[in-house]
Amino acid sequence: MQLKRHAPHPTMSQSSEAIQKLLLAHFRGDENGFRDAAWDVVREERRLNHSVFANELEKILERGNGQSPSKTFFATLSTNNGNMPKDSDKNANLIELSQPVTDLDELILSPELQRGVDRIIRERRSSELLRSHGMKPASKLLFCGPPGCGKTVAAAALANALYLPLATVRFDAVVSSYLGETAANLRKVFDYARVRPVLLFFDEFDAIGKERTAMDEHGELKRVVNSFLQMLDSFHSETLTLAATNHQGLIDPALWRRFDDILLFDKPSPDEIETLLCRYFRQVTLSKSVRIKSISKRLVGMSHADIERLASDAIKDVVMNERGQVTPSVLTSAIERQEKRIGITQMGDSAVETTTAKRSRRSQ
Numbered sequence: 584m585q586l587k588r589h590a591p592h593p594t595m596s597q598s599s600e601a602i603q604k605l606l607l608a609h610f611r612g613d614e615n616g617f618r619d620a621a622w623d624v625v626r627e628e629r630r631l632n633h634s635v636f637a638n639e640l641e642k643i644l645e646r647g648n649g650q651s652p653s654k655t656f657f658a659t660l661s662t663n664n665g666n667m668p669k670d671s672d673k674n675a676n677l678i679e680l681s682q683p684v685t686d687l688d689e690l691i692l693s694p695e696l697q698r699g700v701d702r703i704i705r706e707r708r709s710s711e712l713l714r715s716h717g718m719k720p721a722s723k724l725l726f727c728g729p730p731g732c733g734k735t736v737a738a739a740a741l742a743n744a745l746y747l748p749l750a751t752v753r754f755d756a757v758v759s760s761y762l763g764e765t766a767a768n769l770r771k772v773f774d775y776a777r778v779r780p781v782l783l784f785f786d787e788f789d790a791i792g793k794e795r796t797a798m799d800e801h802g803e804l805k806r807v808v809n810s811f812l813q814m815l816d817s818f819h820s821e822t823l824t825l826a827a828t829n830h831q832g833l834i835d836p837a838l839w840r841r842f843d844d845i846l847l848f849d850k851p852s853p854d855e856i857e858t859l860l861c862r863y864f865r866q867v868t869l870s871k872s873v874r875i876k877s878i879s880k881r882l883v884g885m886s887h888a889d890i891e892r893l894a895s896d897a898i899k900d901v902v903m904n905e906r907g908q909v910t911p912s913v914l915t916s917a918i919e920r921q922e923k924r925i926g927i928t929q930m931g932d933s934a935v936e937t938t939t940a941k942r943s944r945r946s947q
């Protein structure tokens with residue numbers, strides 16, 4: 584894991600190696616490695632004459648002697664698993680808890696999006712300073728944009744950068760066919776996240792945030808959106824709430840202003856496509872006749888996930904056919920397969936839209 588960009592504090596830059604070791608050991612569950620790295624931090628802080636801080640760290644380490652800090656962390660997560668909010672009908676977990684290891688540096692983001700993400704992290708890291716001035720860091724975020732452009736992976740990377748467990752809300756369990764049960768499930772989710780700081784992630788948020796005029800049999804949708812609005816308004820916690828949607832047009836207008844920040848994840852520009860391709864093809868040899876710049880222009884309109892898939896398709900081709908390198912013809916056939924796939928997906932989408940429109944006309 585690289586921790587280049589988000590060093591914790593400029594004065595601690597010399598101990599960054601120790602911190603990196605600490606985190607690596609933590610995520611590997613390497614108890615001894617974690618303890619050694621923690622003592623390295625203590626030594627480094629002493630060397631910097633931060634003796635009060637070094638003494639505090641030493642006390643924590645001695646108090647925790649015999650316990651593995653990394654194991655303790657995972658034990659906390661698994662204990663939380665025991666207290667997981669559940670749907671009373673099927674007894675299914677309403678959230679899925681994980682500790683992502685994705686690094687923000689792995690993402691190719693537009694400069695504007697990068698600024699937005701950096702700002703969220705800066706605000707969270709300066710929360711005490713902000714609070715001392717009567718302000719709060721952004722804590723309710725909305726990620727919008729087409730599928731496969733990084734909303735989910737950015738949520739994971741944010742959780743990692745902020746050292747928060749990622750609690751992904753399981754809509755299949757939250758949305759209940761029983762009247763009133765969906766709102767009750769949502770309350771359980773918020774109650775869970777109120778008492779323990781997590782990154783609470785509502786992926787495919789439109790499943791519950793649909794405009795209140797959307798037709799349904801019992802007006803249940805309207806009740807759910809209203810309850811969600813109230814819960815979001817009264818939710819004040821260390822938790823970072825993040826909703827993501829591919830269908831921003833469906834979101835109830837009253838919900839928009841509840842979010843402190845809205846970030847748009849768009850399809851990559853030609854330059855971003857070029858960076859993506861170079862990154863994916865790092866592990867293979869590219870034939871000299873492959874013109875990455877002009878290929879990048881051809882791929883405009885594809886998502887990051889589409890480009891990742893076609894690159895991996897081309898690499899598989901090279902491996903399976905024992906070719907030494909990615910040639911223009913390998914690349915062209917991978918692109919054509921991906922274009923065909925996108926065409927089929929779009930046909931599927933428009934068939935779903937037609938059925939939805941028909942149903943909605945029938946119910947009016």
Ligand SMILES: Nc1ncnc2c1ncn2[C@@H]1O[C@H](COP(=O)(O)OP(=O)(O)OP(=O)(O)O)[C@@H](O)[C@H]1O
Pocket residue numbers: 689690691692728729730731732733734735736737828829848887888889891
């Ligand atoms: N900005 C990005 N930089 C690098 N890789 C990306 C980026 N966006 C997406 N990817 C790749 O595409 C995959 C799918 O992306 P992701 O699931 O985050 O998209 P999404 O916007 O959440 O899609 P959906 O709306 O369908 O859930 C990622 O796992 C990652 O490999």
